[in-house]
Amino acid sequence: MMERLAPNDPRVQYESTSIRGYKYAYIRGEPTTDAAPKGTIVLVHGFPDLSFGWRHQIPFLMSRGYRVIVPDMLGYGRSDAPAALEEYTFKKLSGDINELARKFVGPEGQIILGGHDWGGAVVWRTAMWYPELIKAVFSVCTPYHAPTQGEYHSLQTIIDAGHLRNFAYQLQFEGPEVETRCQGREKVKQFLNSMHGGFGPQREVGFRTEQGIIFENLPKLNRSALLSEEELDHYADQYCLHPAPELHAPLNYYRTRKPNYDDDRVLAEKGVKIDMPALFITALRDSALPPRMSEGMEQYCPQLTRGEVDASHWALTQTGDDVNRQIGDWLNKLEL
Ligand SMILES: O=C(NCCCc1ccccc1)N[C@H]1CC[C@H](OCc2c(F)cccc2F)CC1
Numbered sequence: 001m002m003e004r005l006a007p008n009d010p011r012v013q014y015e016s017t018s019i020r021g022y023k024y025a026y027i028r029g030e031p032t033t034d035a036a037p038k039g040t041i042v043l044v045h046g047f048p049d050l051s052f053g054w055r056h057q058i059p060f061l062m063s064r065g066y067r068v069i070v071p072d073m074l075g076y077g078r079s080d081a082p083a084a085l086e087e088y089t090f091k092k093l094s095g096d097i098n099e100l101a102r103k104f105v106g107p108e109g110q111i112i113l114g115g116h117d118w119g120g121a122v123v124w125r126t127a128m129w130y131p132e133l134i135k136a137v138f139s140v141c142t143p144y145h146a147p148t149q150g151e152y153h154s155l156q157t158i159i160d161a162g163h164l165r166n167f168a169y170q171l172q173f174e175g176p177e178v179e180t181r182c183q184g185r186e187k188v189k190q191f192l193n194s195m196h197g198g199f200g201p202q203r204e205v206g207f208r209t210e211q212g213i214i215f216e217n218l219p220k221l222n223r224s225a226l227l228s229e230e231e232l233d234h235y236a237d238q239y240c241l242h243p244a245p246e247l248h249a250p251l252n253y254y255r256t257r258k259p260n261y262d263d264d265r266v267l268a269e270k271g272v273k274i275d276m277p278a279l280f281i282t283a284l285r286d287s288a289l290p291p292r293m294s295e296g297m298e299q300y301c302p303q304l305t306r307g308e309v310d311a312s313h314w315a316l317t318q319t320g321d322d323v324n325r326q327i328g329d330w331l332n333k334l335e336l
Pocket residue numbers: 046047048117118121142143144145195196197207209286287288289293313
């Protein structure tokens with residue numbers, strides 16, 4: 001199997017462009033096969049991640065004859081990180097994906113669009129706002145969730161009513177505590193390590209979905225088995241390209257529920273569905289996005305293929321070869 005990308009890997013190019021007045025940096029990987037390029041794939045990462053989060057998938061997709069474009073999403077890494085939460089709505093991020101993609105496929109072309117985590121939520125909405133751009137769409141971990149038809153409820157109200165308990169950590173992430181208490185390279189590195197499942201000598205953890213970050217445990221944690229020291233250092237370096245509070249912009253993805261709800265009403269009224277071919281790969285041990293959350297997706301995605309991996313939330317790295325195999329099989333069927 002191909003070796004995953006290393007930080008600053010010479011097999012790909014590191015470029016940037018201006019979108020909506022913001023700098024978007026991205027990885028560009030070209031096909032490594034002699035055959036004609038099969039098309040362009042755009043990959044969208046989640047939280048707390050980077051374009052580097054797709055390091056297992058990028059060489060694989062290049063070897064299958066695709067050009068791969070992988071942005072650092074707004075707020076991350078080498079891209080700009082505006083402070084205002086309004087800049088991070090699904091509708092605006094969808095427009096950014098459209099603009100980035102069209103730089104490579106032109107006004108009439110199409111892409112295959114893939115997402116993980118928050119990137120998965122973004123790709124489902126991009127497929128609804130820009131269906132003409134999308135040849136096919138896939139998401140790892142994050143199921144499609146329909147635009148709410150009813151009235152708006154805050155996450156606090158929903159959780160107090162006993163629903164979405166697996167999203168309880170988001171109540172902490174919406175607030176100021178995490179960005180205030182995790183500033184500076186060492187604390188940011190400890191935060192990233194905790195989110196990747198690092199644990200302490202008494203098996204202490206630094207993050208639980210029912211609770212959020214357990215700050216007193218962060219200094220005790222050993223490095224997560226999912227990341228090499230070099231990889232964790234790269235993440236910390238990239239997050240520290242932005243001034244403190246380094247996590248403010250990434251956490252803005254948790255602060256857009258109301259504006260996203262307002263934008264979603266237009267989609268709900270139009271009865272927009274995911275009509276193009278779609279692949280959803282669930283991670284069987286993702287404590288934030290358990291498999292049960294994808295029940296009923298077929299009614300919104302008539303051309304849905306389902307897959308699963310025996311992984312935690314970090315399925316892209318933990319079961320990279322299995323994820324690649326399932327994406328590869330699905331792509332082969334698309335190209336028939
Ligand atoms: O918070 C996220 N990632 C950080 C935590 C990663 C982690 C998990 C478990 C262990 C260690 C680390 N991801 C978000 C991504 C968007 C999701 O919201 C979309 C959505 C809805 F709003 C409603 C219904 C379904 C649906 F998918 C909510 C989780």
